[in-house]
Amino acid sequence: MASAFNTSPIGFRIGAGLVGLLLATALVSLFWTPYDPAMIVIAEKLKPISFAHWLGTDHFGRDTLSMVMRGGVISIVVACAAVALGAGIGVPLGLIAAARDGWLRRLVLNGSDFLFAFPALLTAILLQATLGPGMMNAILAIGIFNIPVFARVTHGAALPIWTKDFIMASRIAGRRDLVISLRHVLPNIGSLLIVQLTVQMSLALIAEAALSYIGLGVQPPLPSWGRMLSEAQTFIAVAPRLALVPGLAILLFVLGLNLLGSAMSGRNDLTGERRGFDALFRR
Amino acid sequence: MAQQVARRIGGFLAALLLASLVIFTAVEVLPGDSAQMILGTEARPDTLAALRHEMGLDQPVTQRYADWVAGFVQGDLGTSRTYSLSVSTLVAERLVVSVPLALAALAFAVGTGLSLGIFAALRRNSLIDHALMGLTQIGIAVPNFWFAMVLVLVFAVNLRIFPAGGFPGWAQGGFAAMSSLVLPTVALALPQAAILARIVRASLIETLHEDYMRTARAKGLSHGQAIRRHALRNAMIPVLTIMGLQLAFLLAGAIIIENVFALPGLGRLIFQAIQQRDRVVVMSIVLLLVGTIMLINLALELIYLAVDPRLRKRN
Numbered sequence: 001m002a003s004a005f006n007t008s009p010i011g012f013r014i015g016a017g018l019v020g021l022l023l024a025t026a027l028v029s030l031f032w033t034p035y036d037p038a039m040i041v042i043a044e045k046l047k048p049i050s051f052a053h054w055l056g057t058d059h060f061g062r063d064t065l066s067m068v069m070r071g072g073v074i075s076i077v078v079a080c081a082a083v084a085l086g087a088g089i090g091v092p093l094g095l096i097a098a099a100r101d102g103w104l105r106r107l108v109l110n111g112s113d114f115l116f117a118f119p120a121l122l123t124a125i126l127l128q129a130t131l132g133p134g135m136m137n138a139i140l141a142i143g144i145f146n147i148p149v150f151a152r153v154t155h156g157a158a159l160p161i162w163t164k165d166f167i168m169a170s171r172i173a174g175r176r177d178l179v180i181s182l183r184h185v186l187p188n189i190g191s192l193l194i195v196q197l198t199v200q201m202s203l204a205l206i207a208e209a210a211l212s213y214i215g216l217g218v219q220p221p222l223p224s225w226g227r228m229l230s231e232a233q234t235f236i237a238v239a240p241r242l243a244l245v246p247g248l249a250i251l252l253f254v255l256g257l258n259l260l261g262s263a264m265s266g267r268n269d270l271t272g273e274r275r276g277f278d279a280l281f282r283r
Numbered sequence: 284m285a286q287q288v289a290r291r292i293g294g295f296l297a298a299l300l301l302a303s304l305v306i307f308t309a310v311e312v313l314p315g316d317s318a319q320m321i322l323g324t325e326a327r328p329d330t331l332a333a334l335r336h337e338m339g340l341d342q343p344v345t346q347r348y349a350d351w352v353a354g355f356v357q358g359d360l361g362t363s364r365t366y367s368l369s370v371s372t373l374v375a376e377r378l379v380v381s382v383p384l385a386l387a388a389l390a391f392a393v394g395t396g397l398s399l400g401i402f403a404a405l406r407r408n409s410l411i412d413h414a415l416m417g418l419t420q421i422g423i424a425v426p427n428f429w430f431a432m433v434l435v436l437v438f439a440v441n442l443r444i445f446p447a448g449g450f451p452g453w454a455q456g457g458f459a460a461m462s463s464l465v466l467p468t469v470a471l472a473l474p475q476a477a478i479l480a481r482i483v484r485a486s487l488i489e490t491l492h493e494d495y496m497r498t499a500r501a502k503g504l505s506h507g508q509a510i511r512r513h514a515l516r517n518a519m520i521p522v523l524t525i526m527g528l529q530l531a532f533l534l535a536g537a538i539i540i541e542n543v544f545a546l547p548g549l550g551r552l553i554f555q556a557i558q559q560r561d562r563v564v565v566m567s568i569v570l571l572l573v574g575t576i577m578l579i580n581l582a583l584e585l586i587y588l589a590v591d592p593r594l595r596k597r598n
Contacts, residue, residue, distance in 0.1 A: 110294070113298070113580070114298050114301065114302070116576075116580075117298070117302065117531075117573050117576045117577045117580070118302075118573060119531065119532065119535040119576075121535045121538060121539070122535060122569050122572060122573060125553065125557065125565065125569060126305075126306060126309040126310060126569060127309065128557065129309060129310045129313070129314045129562070129565070130309065130313040130314045202424070206426045209426050209428075209429070210426060210428055210539050213428055213539070214538075214539055214542055214554065229428070229429060229432070232432075233432060233543070236432060236435060236436055236440065237436075237440045240436050240440075243429070243432050243433075243436070244433070247426065247429035247432070247433070250424075250426055250429065251421070251424050251425055251426070251429075252424075254423075254424035254426075255420060255421060255424035258420060258423060258424055259420065
């Protein structure tokens with residue numbers, strides 16, 4: 001695996017490095033942060049970068065580094081849950097649409113078109129009327145928007161597989177559509193779905209930040225990157241680093257995921273190298 | 284052809300009706316009695332009944348839905364409780380900020396995206412191509428509201444070239460109004476410009492390798508002529524799809540960017556309405572935005588139908 005990493009395209013290595021670093025930081029923050037990220041010390045408020053506080057403190061005297069570390073956990077959990085929800089419903093729908101001709105396919109595809117007209121932000125606005133703002137609202141809103149994305153991609157990728165000879169053989173052997181979908185179609189579109197997962201993860205991270213920033217997502221006292229940005233805006237002239245740090249964390253994580261995604265899909269425009277998903281993992 | 288067009292328009296109307304039902308259920312039915320929420324649980328029954336009557340809540344749900352939809356069709360989007368103004372008036376006031384912002388952002392994104400994409404594609408694999416594509420990777424990864432804050436920090440707080448927020452209105456002269464829209468436009472357009480640049484580049488590189496390009500050169504066109512007349516035109520087909528999708532993203536994105544810059548557009552209106560539990564404002568604006576997105580998709584489908592004869596034959 002180490003040799004595979006060293007010979008892989010530069011974009012993949014940078015992406016894996018960034019994502020690995022930020023995931024590791026979030027993981028560490030569950031057990032250890034320099035300070036308690038929720039600890040308010042008014043005497044220490046808006047302190048600049050120092051040896052005691054590597055990234056300074058915010059308007060409540062909370063340690064920015066600790067908050068950014070812990071904030072990543074919430075942002076990552078929301079993004080993962082939302083994408084899992086979208087893929088968990090969208091992929092089976094896409095498989096069904098590809099396996100069945102007729103009204104079922106039309107229902108799935110028309111339903112996807114319909115959901116596409118509801119960006120996550122608008123869904124969040126609708127859901128908050130019932131659920132109130134919060135983590136659940138963000139997960140559902142972003143997740144619902146991901147359903148048609150995965151349904152479409154799965155359907156589009158699965159259709160050509162259904163015309164292959166081995167599917168015909170399987171049908172002649174009397175296998176049911178469900179078995180064929182799971183055993184033959186799904187493994188053949190797996191790499192494509194993994195690429196789509198990384199792309200949707202990066203979009204979900206940005207969406208979570210946006211929802212929390214405008215107050216529809218994660219609520220205080222929970223720290224998330226979007227919430228930190230929303231609090232930092234008031235102090236942008238006094239302490240710009242409060243806005244820069246969580247924004248950079250989002251930027252680097254999303255950049256890492258996108259680089260991973262394009263390296264895996266074989267569309268590496270950073271170096272012009274054309275190597276696919278298979279070349280990365282099946283050696 | 285006519286049948287295809289009629290079927291698509293029918294589909295659009297059905298989707299719009301379904302959307303109105305979903306939005307009404309989510310905002311007006313599921314959350315419960317909004318008069319009770321406004322007055323609290325301690326309210327006197329007669330006050331409650333009076334407010335319910337004033338808000339029309341004593342009518343059956345189906346009647347309220349039918350009234351809302353019927354009004355919408357006639358251009359009456361309901362009356363805002365907090366402003367005591369018709370929602371159409373409020374929306375019209377805000378559109379003079381939101382529409383110029385979205386269109387300026389689209390123009391900026393298309394202008395930058397097209398020129399960078401074409402420039403990079405024609406110098407494929409050169410150092411500048413790699414540098415530009417690296418930059419677009421970063422452009423896509425930047426959350427636009429954060430980029431907006433960075434722009435405020437640099438151009439408003441430090442350099443003092445543009446205002447940090449607010450909108451003086453068009454009556455004060457176009458210059459002040461436009462200069463307050465510059466930073467929001469750039470922030471809103473950046474990720475879209477980056478996406479567009481990458482797609483234009485990929486699409487143009489693909490068409491440059493087509494057989495018809497060799498034919499074009501063989502019949503005596505110069506390299507530049509062949510690119511302008513054949514490669515670019517064909518490369519624009521996927522680009523058009525993305526642009527349609529982007530307009531939808533720009534409409535939603537504008538809601539957040541307007542909040543960063545305190546611009547009195549639709550985005551501000553909808554958030555104030557959420558905080559004041561002014562439900563009819565929320566419902567009507569969401570339906571307007573969703574309807575606009577659906578209308579853009581319908582327009583794109585009809586354009587394809589007109590442009591691509593292959594689509595007309597299929598059923």
